[in-house]
Structure formats: C-alpha cells, structure tokens
Amino acid sequence: MKNDRYFKVLVVLAVIGLVLGSFGVIKTLLYGKHATDLGSYVPWGLWVAVYLFFLGLTAGAFLITILTYVFRVKIFAPIGPLSAFTVLVAIVCEVIIISFDLGHFARAYRFLINPGWYSMIFWMVVFTNAMIVIYALECYFLLRKDLVQWSKEEGRPGQWLYRFLSFGKTEFTEEDEIADHRRVRTLSILSLPVGLIFYGLNGAIFAILLNRPLWNGALTPLLFIVTALLSGGALITLLTYLFRIDDALVHYLGHVVRFLLVVFLFLQFVQFFVGYRTALPITRASLDIIAFGPYWWVFWVVHLLLGSAIPLYLLAAHHTSAKAVAWACFLIVITFIAVRLNFVIPDQAVYKLEGLEATFYHHRLRTTEYFPNLTEWLVSLWVFSLGMLAFLLGSRWLPVIAAGKGEEAHV
C-alpha cells in the first residue's frame, strides 16, 4: 500500500463494515431466508450476484498466475504471490456469501453423501474446493521462503505466526527454493484446466436452463470467462498500482483490461442484438427490464457510463498514466456488481407463464417487486468487509509483496 494512512483508513472501514453487516448476518442466522426479500419466482437475488462478483475477482489473479508460472511471462512475476493470495481471499468470500443463500446450510454435508452427479452446482462445489486447495498450497509454497526468513528475524512483530506457518522449518536451502517453485509450477499447470472448467462451469449453471432466454445458450459460459477475466484483471491492475509494484506493469495490464473490456462490450452487444432481433416476447421482456425497466440507470449510468465508457476513455486516451489506468480499473471493479445484478435478476423478473402474475397474491410470488432488502445489503457488506480485512491484514502480515521481489529469476 502506497501510504500507511490509506491502510489504516481501509482497515477502519472494513471493521465498521463488519460491525454494521453483523446485524444482517445475525438476522439471517436467526430467521433464515425469511429475512430476505427473495421469493419463489425470483429465488436468486443479490447474494448470487455478489457471489458472481467475487467469482470474477478471482479470475484476473488466476490469469496472472497462469501467465507467470505456466507460460513463464516474466513481466507478471512480481505480482504472482499477490495474485495467488487474491484468488484465495476472493474465493473464500465467494463460498461464504453463497453459504448464506442456502436454505439449510447445515445440510451442506449432503454434497458428500448424496452427490448429484448431473448437477452443475454439485460440480461447482467440487471445483471451488479444488481451486481453494490449489491456491492455498500455491500461495504457501510461494511465501514459504520468506516465512522461514521472517521467523528467524529477531524482533519482527508476529514472529510466532511465521514460526507457526513455517511448521518448524528453520533453514531454507536453495534446493528447497527450487523444489517449492517446481511445486508452484505443477500447481499452476493443474489450475489451468481446473480454473477454466471452474469459470465455464459457473456460466453453465445458468446456460443449461430451459426457458431462461437470457441465460440459456452457448454464449453464457464464454461470457462468464470474459467477464471474470475483465473484472479480475481490473482488480489485479488496481492492486499492482496501489502496492506500487511496477508502473510499467500497470500500463501493460491496462492494455489487457482495455482489450477485455472491448470484447465484453461486444459480446453484450451481440446478446442484445440477437435478443431484440429474435423478438421472442420473454427475451424482449427480459432485455427491456435491463434497458428500460425501473432500474434502467443501473445499466445505462452505472454499467455503461461509469463502468465502461469512462474506463474505456481513460484506458485509451491516458494509457500512459498509471494513475488513470488505476482509476479506470477501480471504476470497472466497483461497478461490476451492476453487471452481475443485471445478469441474475432480469431473466427471473419475467413471468414464465401467461397469467401467473394474477393467480395468487403474495409478495413471495411476485417478480417485479424484488429489490434486495436491508438484510441482504448488510450481509453483502459484511462479506465484502471480511474479504477486505483479510486481504489488508494478509498483505501486511504475510510476505505477499516481498515474495514477489526478484521472482522473475525463478520463472
């Protein structure tokens, strides 16, 4: 972090977020889904959108570790350990938020004893766990050298932690270093197919559903991979700038983000063009909700203006300025929740049978009335704050930046 003051401010904000968010968490734990504004016709809401948001954040870091340790692109090496750590934090947040969304979280063990082999969600759980294991190990092997060194430094704060994480290892030889980098490379190679399946699979959860005009189709898994790389790439670029790792690297990453943003906007245009030209009533109705519905400003102002047009301008016209690139990436990251909300909700917000809206009146049986309530926002805030705090403390107390220095030599 460039400035220690920023670090402290962010930690305080995260703690405030945790305290405020805990009201929503407690309410959810006490009353379950009753505490939400979800219903049977819009059964997936803000928490699923936040889940997808975190999913995206993991992808950029995934891209960096793959490029660094599989394809040996040296320029990304300094942010390799930071990237692996980011994946780990984001993926844990992803698991936490989606756990809140379950009606019976205590039955999560059912995934083990009654696996639904045909279910995309079952495989999502399998691959999420695989990603956590891969990145936890990768992160550890990238940091171990520095952990051992820090555990020996007398007077270093938190020495007990480094001793604990070193698992009693006091000497770190050159052979150990070579062995650890071999392990990191093996894990990165393994993470390539696992990660691609993981991101595509999350798209497939939606893509395979019948009668879901915006979700159903081969474009969705591809869109998921691109959107994930875009939001994740933007986050890594922002972090590279904030941690003052290398401004040249920020410029390089800025080009990548600009390319991904253009590809994403093109795919989104294709989705709208095909949807409107096909003119199926339910497809048009879903697209109309995005573009002209009660939350039209989420699409036009938050996503297209703040999250796309301004970043694109900054990335194109001011690509030489690391600060401008960082601002562009910051805007992309924070507005990406709008993209996720506009993916998750509009498709559900259209009644799938004519006359369904007039059959049985109850607020849990409406589509247009869903808007995340305070509890849903507070739980989301709690998870965001937890993730931010874990990331801030981890980046301060673990050698995620230090381990990246001179990393090019090992790639």
Place this chain on the structure above:
Amino acid sequence: MSKDLPTEDLLIRMQRDLKRTQKKKPEEVRWGMVIDIAKCIGCHACTVACVAENKLPPGVVYRVVLEEEVGQYPAVRRRFVPRPCVHCQNPPCTKVCPVTATYKTEQGAVIVRYERCIGCRYCLVACPYAARTSDFREWYTANTPELEGRILGRQGAAKGYELHPAAEYGQKWPERNGGSPVGNARKCHFCLHRLQVGMLPACVTSCVGRATIFGDRTDPNSLVFEMLGSPRIFRLKEELGTQPSVYYLK
C-alpha cells in the same frame, strides 16, 4: 330397479380406477392427470383445497389457476388453465439438484426429499412451469396478537392450524420452526399421502366442474387413459421436450 346409476359421477369412476391401481405392482403404475380446460370455471377450489390439504404457508402454492385472455375486443374470451406441477417424464428440475433431494418416482411423480434438500433453489430456477415454491417461513398468524387465556392468541391460533405441517409424503413432520419443510423447495406431489390410502388428490375431489381427471395412464380401462386418446389433448410447453404427465384438453 338397476343397481347402476343412469349417469355416473366421474369421481366414482376415478375412485374405482384407483382401487384397481392399488392391486397393481407400484412399478407398473404411471400416474397421469388430464385437465379439461373447457370444463374449468375458474373457481380456484382446487387451489384452496390443495393449500388446505397440505397446510401450505403464505407464499407457498402447489396448484394455481392461470387466467388467460384470448383474442381482442370485442371478440375476446377468457379461459382458465389450472397448473399443478406437471410431473415431467423428462424433468429439468431433478437433474439440477446437487444433492439428489428431488427425483422422479417409478410411478412418474416428481417429489422432494425434504430432509435432504439444502435449499439452494436451483430447481425453482430450472422449472419452466414455475411449479415450485420455496418455504420462506411465513405465517398466516404472524400479525395475530400474542395473547394467552380466554382470547385465542397467536400460539393458540397457530397450533390449531399451521404449527403442525401436513403429513406430506405420508410422514409426520416436526412443528414448523427452522426445520423442514421450512427452507425447502416445495411442490405438488399428486397427493401421494392420499393415494397411499386409496384417496384421490385433493384438487381432483374438489373440482366442481370435474375438470381434473386423475389415474394410472397405463391402465387401458381407466378414465385418464380414455381421455388421453382425445384429439383435443395437448401439454404445456411441449416444445421443451419435458414430456409432462399432466395433459390438457382444449
């Protein structure tokens, strides 16, 4: 005087069909339903009967009656389409369940194992007929004052009706709190608990127009089999290939 009535109520015929079905091996039975929309008067009695039979809480409904307007003024008509779970023979909802909590029985009914359901609601999203609802722990008596003594307060009122769930799937469920069926996906199950004891589903017996026909669609002597031969037969969203076990007569 003849023992047979000059005309027979369809319910008596279906009841007779059901008795015959009970003598068959379970794996030889395939439940089916035919709804004659020309006979449906839109009274919603089936919806109410289903809610009462299964003690459904607010926001949970298994069988709704859709009201459709056909044509344009002045040549406009209204028609009613009751929509239970259509019990697809190729159900999209069972395939998406990550813990195999929902499945198709060998008699063709799609049901939920409440004790296994984790409440991810993927099946709700996957159902093209919006036939599943989630139990969000709503109470009819939520706003009833908490009073004890002579006046029947919330506890008394709730205990009389909604505190004890119905014996769905022929099981006794615990008092409604956080456990199943709260938090679960819930759906029409063709009143399996009634079928087990030789009773027709509640929506069938409550239909004043006798628009809902139920029985074993593999039994050539059954009324439902007879109806399936009608040229008026159709199924909802046939193009999706879900092959519903609930048929309609135009």
